[in-house]
Amino acid sequence: MNNNNNREPSSLGIVGFGAFGQLAARHLGKHFEITAYDPSQNVANVAQHLGVTLSSLHSVSQADVILIAAPVSSFENVVSEIADACNPGALIVDVGSVKVVPAEIMRRMLPNHVDIVATHPLFGPQSARQGIEGLKVAVCPVQGNRHAQVAAFLRKALGLTVIMTTPEDHDQEAAVVQGLTHLIAKVLLRMGPLPTRMTTKSFDLLSEAISMVQHDAPEVFEAIEKANPYAETVRRRFFDLAASLSVELEATSTTQPHNESGH
């Protein structure tokens, strides 16, 4: 991370070379010497294309900066293996969509001699298609003081809008932001193909919002709805309000059409 820091980390180890790990490599390639670990055999081509050396989890964990972009299911196992292999002074960063649980896992399992910063880039391959400049990333200090360095890098080197926060504050807001978006998308997708002909501007916006999340892996939805300690409350609130609105609507008497409801 070539900025104000006497130590000059030059090697980056990406743990989990899926959709987001690859997106990270694409944007960090000119700042780091990148190695990556992924259990899948299907990432060899894309790794080569991105100039990334695939290696074992152990050797990837010896990099100066370790980026954990591992899937839901293996997060805890991955962290424990990194804990055994990482070097003193290493900087360990995760990019999960929830922060309370992973921050707790990293703080508990990783050694005291490493710095830990929990982050959540508020974008994915879909929303990063036009580049990542100006997109948002949440940054939570977990251990050590290099969160300031990480924030400066994300801001200056990548042009991201950095939101410094805590895992708790992040998850509370994400429970609404991501929880509701994915919940509504899920319900609408189950309703089948949506109309495209007689659509209003507001419906077009709704459809676009859905199309951005509908291709996320099932684990994404699971993570957002289940691994966020605040998601269930928000979800129940949404379902309860929907249910009471449903009752109201069946109760009230039918009225005639109105003249101003185009948008």
Add this chain to the structure above:
Amino acid sequence: MNNNNNREPSSLGIVGFGAFGQLAARHLGKHFEITAYDPSQNVANVAQHLGVTLSSLHSVSQADVILIAAPVSSFENVVSEIADACNPGALIVDVGSVKVVPAEIMRRMLPNHVDIVATHPLFGPQSARQGIEGLKVAVCPVQGNRHAQVAAFLRKALGLTVIMTTPEDHDQEAAVVQGLTHLIAKVLLRMGPLPTRMTTKSFDLLSEAISMVQHDAPEVFEAIEKANPYAETVRRRFFDLAASLSVELEATSTTQPHNESGH
């Protein structure tokens, strides 16, 4: 309506000078001599500003073209008064957000010597802020053959995208398009102020969609949800799918955070 038609209608009577009646006057002023009727006393200034002469419902109903932009509650009464006052050969057009019920009312109550075209401009003052060019309007022939003339005018004179359809097809699609948009907006508005800080692109789109409909009059929501014969089915489907998703989510076991869920 100054286009291919041996008869040259030059007077337009707008019945109901609310938000949409005023929007219509703003865009039709250079094509017609406009008079308008509204029971409210508060429209005098805007009428003067738009060069529209306010008059009685009876005299407004004697125009060559009568545009019904009356609120839900008074639609049927208004049509019966127009039926008594309108001239033979008049063209009567409504702009309600549902079409089956108003088309039936107009066909039943208006005389045979007038042409009737039911329309639904798929926009309102909000979405028309940047002008109406390219916006959509649904057009349903009801009585007579001047729907083609109306469609041509909307396309050529106003630059609108015209969708020729039937009241039934319109209401079926609108039940999803407007029914769902307003339903979701209603539920989210009841959840209180939405986050604006740690937002994703898809959530921003969702918020924008909501903001476009949240200022609609309560009658608009009522009309869309209650006066559309297909709305209840769509609504029940949405609520049922939401409920079953809710059950599934409480049932499944908690998982760990995932790495790619930013958008």
